[in-house]
Amino acid sequence: MIEIQHLSKRYGSKLAVDDISATIRPGMVTGFLGPNGAGKSTTMRMMVGLDRPTTGSVTIGGRRYQQNSAPLHEVGALLEAKAVHTGRSAQNHLLALAATHGIPKKRVSEVIEMTGLGTVAKKRVGGFSLGMGQRLGIAAAMLGDPHTLILDEPVNGLDPEGVLWVRRLTRQLANEGRTVFLSSHLMSEMAQTADQVIVLGKGKIIADAPMSDIIAASTGNLVHVRTPQPAELARVVAGPDVSVTSRENGLLEVTGLDARQIGESAASAGIVLHELSPVNASLEDAYLELTNDAVEYRTEEVR
Numbered sequence: 582m583i584e585i586q587h588l589s590k591r592y593g594s595k596l597a598v599d600d601i602s603a604t605i606r607p608g609m610v611t612g613f614l615g616p617n618g619a620g621k622s623t624t625m626r627m628m629v630g631l632d633r634p635t636t637g638s639v640t641i642g643g644r645r646y647q648q649n650s651a652p653l654h655e656v657g658a659l660l661e662a663k664a665v666h667t668g669r670s671a672q673n674h675l676l677a678l679a680a681t682h683g684i685p686k687k688r689v690s691e692v693i694e695m696t697g698l699g700t701v702a703k704k705r706v707g708g709f710s711l712g713m714g715q716r717l718g719i720a721a722a723m724l725g726d727p728h729t730l731i732l733d734e735p736v737n738g739l740d741p742e743g744v745l746w747v748r749r750l751t752r753q754l755a756n757e758g759r760t761v762f763l764s765s766h767l768m769s770e771m772a773q774t775a776d777q778v779i780v781l782g783k784g785k786i787i788a789d790a791p792m793s794d795i796i797a798a799s800t801g802n803l804v805h806v807r808t809p810q811p812a813e814l815a816r817v818v819a820g821p822d823v824s825v826t827s828r829e830n831g832l833l834e835v836t837g838l839d840a841r842q843i844g845e846s847a848a849s850a851g852i853v854l855h856e857l858s859p860v861n862a863s864l865e866d867a868y869l870e871l872t873n874d875a876v877e878y879r880t881e882e883v884r
């Protein structure tokens with residue numbers, strides 16, 4: 582379990598993380614979502630003691646990272662995939678890491694196997710692609726067989742097969758009862774990976790909810806109705822939770838009823854319909870809407 586309490590981080594005049602509190606539970610995959618610059622990496626760095634909080638605290642398994650006597654057994658983290666001595670082979674990098682943490686050599690072979698690095702384990706890390714670097718980073722995070730995994734953009738640079746692999750691996754680790762916390766700026770990726778999602782925007786938490794709730798909220802029941810009798814239709818569908826908005830030439834936007842209910846009301850009143858179409862906002866739209874005010878760097882629209 583990771584507990585974040587009133588955590589803030591200021592860099593000069595920039596408040597990168599702004600008083601956030603959250604609990605990240607074991608046995609599930611928690612996604613950490615937000616646009617570039619939202620403060621995800623800074624939060625994750627504070628979790629593992631690489632950055633010092635300006636205020637507040639983070640504990641993992643009830644202790645601050647620095648208080649863990651065997652941190653690699655408690656927490657595995659992938660933060661900067663390429664933060665590796667590039668002259669070494671992947672295997673030697675992992676062996677050195679294992680040796681300094683009292684981890685047996687056998688475990689190195691296991692994580693190499695687990696991350697699919699077998700064929701490149703003896704190659705110099707300097708020549709690794711971004712994807713292979715990510716796999717090596719995940720191998721290093723897994724070395725101590727930790728209870729908690731913190732992965733910053735783990736699918737970055739991976740091919741589709743690699744993305745699927747990360748998804749299965751994180752699911753398996755969560756099923757084993759571990760705490761799995763991973764960041765992404767892609768809603769589509771998170772939708773398929775995370776059980777719970779924390780959305781960060783400009784250093785603040787703007788949502789902390791089960792993924793299924795976020796998906797359900799994004800598919801509200803807006804229905805487009807086109808009819809030559811808009812006033813009559815508005816009258817027959819009227820109700821306390823129903824709203825009807827008139828758009829251009831006979832198009833009505835109805836919320837609060839689904840297409841079947843509207844169609845049946847229209848039929849029983851003898852109203853002609855030219856169009857009856859449910860409009861489902863995509864999950865990506867919901868995410869953009871959620872983070873719209875919280876985007877740090879906006880690309881100017883090309884004219």
Ligand SMILES: Nc1ncnc2c1ncn2[C@@H]1O[C@H](COP(=O)(O)OP(=O)(O)OP(=O)(O)O)[C@@H](O)[C@H]1O
Pocket residue numbers: 592595596597615616617618619620621622623624766877
């Ligand atoms: N060492 C630093 N010094 C000054 N500002 C920093 C530092 N690290 C991060 N920042 C700023 O803090 C804010 C949050 O950055 P952070 O990297 O945590 O965001 P992020 O959500 O991880 O985004 P990305 O996906 O782009 O990495 C940004 O405005 C960034 O420029």
